[in-house]
Amino acid sequence: MSRRLTPYPPGHSAIDFSAAFAAALQRGDGACVARRTHPVVAVLCDLSVWRPWSADAHALIDAPERARVDRLRDAADREERALAYALHRFLLGAWLREAPAQVPLYRDEAGRPRLSGMHAHVCTSLSHPRGFAAFALSDAGSVGIDLEPVAHAGAMEEIARLATHADEREALAHLDDADRADALLAIWVRKEAYLKAEGVGLQRPPSTFAAPAGVPLPATEVAAGLEVRMLDAGTGHKAAIALPVGSDVQVVWWWPPASP
Structure with missing residues (x-):
């Protein structure tokens, strides 16, 4: 997403992570996470604006x-990955009404993030290309999300x-180079999202298959099956989410205090 960010005020990083996250929950559509107003939520983050809390x-x-x-x-990758994991925990905590x-939260044998115990029915997914992160939270069943730079x-x-599947290659053959590259990336994020929801990754x-x-x-875990939808991730990224057929999804950009 292309957005102009305002500088943080002096001492801004002194606001602790919990306070910054609580403030972010009240911004715009962010409240849908804590209130669980939709069965599926996709949350997109520009990690650069969360950097003041990297140590936290x-x-x-x-x-x-x-x-x-x-x-x-x-080092920059370590900082961003820690931010992505921490934000994931905070988002899940808000969704579940639990302390982060x-x-x-754990990883299953395929590396898929899962929840255990009384929250095992809640499904989640994340994607973290350099500088950004995307999260999916679902009460409706298996979910997968992918975000890639254009x-x-x-x-x-x-x-x-x-x-690509043979059917997809046939459709791509009629496109010029620019449209073909764009369509290929869209196919890739849809398949990544679907394979994450299925919990098999590139083992399949x-x-x-076409997506x-x-x-x-x-779908192995959803009787009605999964569908894949493209998400509006701005001009800089392609994003897709896989979710149970017919599920309602809310898409949110997540900004901390002092970001626009």
């Missing part, structure tokens, strides 16, 4: 999350045959 974020995530963060070589530290569109041709080759927007797809 690292302290708030749990040991497995810190281990995943610490494995990253680049008490959110029973700058990646130019590189999609290199993996087009691995990423993307070339073995058109708004068409019911088979």
Whole structure:
């Protein structure tokens, strides 16, 4: 999303993470998370505006999350990943009405974020390209979300045959280079979202199925099946969400205090 950000006032980072998050909950559509006004919510974040709380974020995530963060070589990547994990915990805490530290979040054998115990029915997903993060929260069943920079569109041709089904390749053949690159990236985010919702990731080759927007797809955990929808992520990104067929979804951009 392309937005002009205002500078933070002096001492802004002295506002602790909890206070900043609580203030963000009251902004615009953000209240839908705490009030659970929709069965599925997609939350998009520009991590640069949350950077004043990066030290707090690292302290708030749990040991497995810190281990995943610490494995990253680049310091900026570690900072952003910690922010993404902390924001995920805070969002889930607001959704579940639990303290972030008490959110029973873990990764299953496929690496999919899951909740345990009395909250096991709640489904969640996240995506964290450099500088941004996207989260999905669902009371309706399995969910998956993917967010990719449009700058990646130019590189999609290199993996087009691995990423596309024969039906998709036939449709792409009629497009010029620019439209083809754009369509390839849209196909990629839809398939990533769907495979995340299914909990299999790239263990299922993307070339073995088509994932058109708004068409019911088979699902292992949702009787009605899943559908994939494109999300409005601004001019800089492509985003898609996979969710149970017919589910109502709210899309929110998440801004801390002092951001526009």
